[in-house]
Amino acid sequence: MITEKQVVQYLKNKDQDYIDNLLERIKNSCSINVKSESKIICPICGSSSVKKNGKDSYEKQRYFCNDCHRSFSENTKTLFFCSHFTKDQWLKFIDYEINGYEAYFMNTSITTCFYMRHKLYKAASQIIQEQKLSDEIEIDSQYLSINLKGTKLENMPRYSKKRGKQSAYRGISHHKVCVTCAIDSQDNIMMNIVWDQSHLKNTCL
Numbered sequence: 001m002i003t004e005k006q007v008v009q010y011l012k013n014k015d016q017d018y019i020d021n022l023l024e025r026i027k028n029s030c031s032i033n034v035k036s037e038s039k040i041i042c043p044i045c046g047s048s049s050v051k052k053n054g055k056d057s058y059e060k061q062r063y064f065c066n067d068c069h070r071s072f073s074e075n076t077k078t079l080f081f082c083s084h085f086t087k088d089q090w091l092k093f094i095d096y097e098i099n100g101y102e103a104y105f106m107n108t109s110i111t112t113c114f115y116m117r118h119k120l121y122k123a124a125s126q127i128i129q130e131q132k133l134s135d136e137i138e139i140d141s142q143y144l145s146i147n148l149k150g151t152k153l154e155n156m157p158r159y160s161k162k163r164g165k166q167s168a169y170r171g172i173s174h175h176k177v178c179v180t181c182a183i184d185s186q187d188n189i190m191m192n193i194v195w196d197q198s199h200l201k202n203t204c205l
Contacts, residue, residue: 019098043077044070079119094120128191133184141180141194 040050042065053064053071062073075081079090089106093116096105103113148156178194 042068042070043072044068079123083116083119085116090116125191128189131188131190133182133188133190135185137182137184139180139182141178143176143178145176 039048040063041048042050042063045065045068047065047067049066050063051066053062055061056073060073060075062071064071075083080087083090085093093106093113097117097120103110106113148158180192180194182190
């Protein structure tokens with residue numbers, strides 16, 4: 001996944017109109033259509049065969065998918081899922097995050113801001129990865145070491161590498177991944193993590 005630092009740096013170079021459009025796309029791409037029951041799409045499997053399934057404790061309509069047999073609401077798999085913050089509060093948080101304000105200005109705990117930040121960058125990185133490029137496109141890549149910090153010894157996919165020592169492998173391997181970046185003439189950018197050579201070829205195509 002694209003890192004938070006990369007997303008922040010990317011957004012800082014954009015004007016306010018682009019940021020507003022991106023925020024609207026984040027909201028729309030993570031939402032289901034609740035205008036009529038026939039247009040509702042299951043956010044879990046994508047099926048349109050759904051039915052109403054009562055309401056939750058906040059009196060919001062829930063739905064049941066006849067294909068994957070899962071229940072969901074209009075907030076499932078969105079920024080607002082399991083969040084007591086309103087849309088206006090989320091937009092305020094996004095504005096503060098882009099401009100580097102501290103959690104103090106949100107009048108909430110650091111823990112809450114931490115989870116909100118992760119949800120925000122996950123949504124933004126998904127949109128950037130799905131960005132369509134056109135016209136003249138420039139592509140570059142960089143190899144970065146895989147960070148296994150916090151992984152237990154018995155779950156390590158390789159031996160533990162000490163900080164400061166050079167990796168024993170070069171290129172794509174179980175030590176390194178390739179981060180491929182592309183930008184077109186309209187300054188639309190796409191970033192993706194490449195795990196093997198076949199993935200690299202498909203990413204470039």
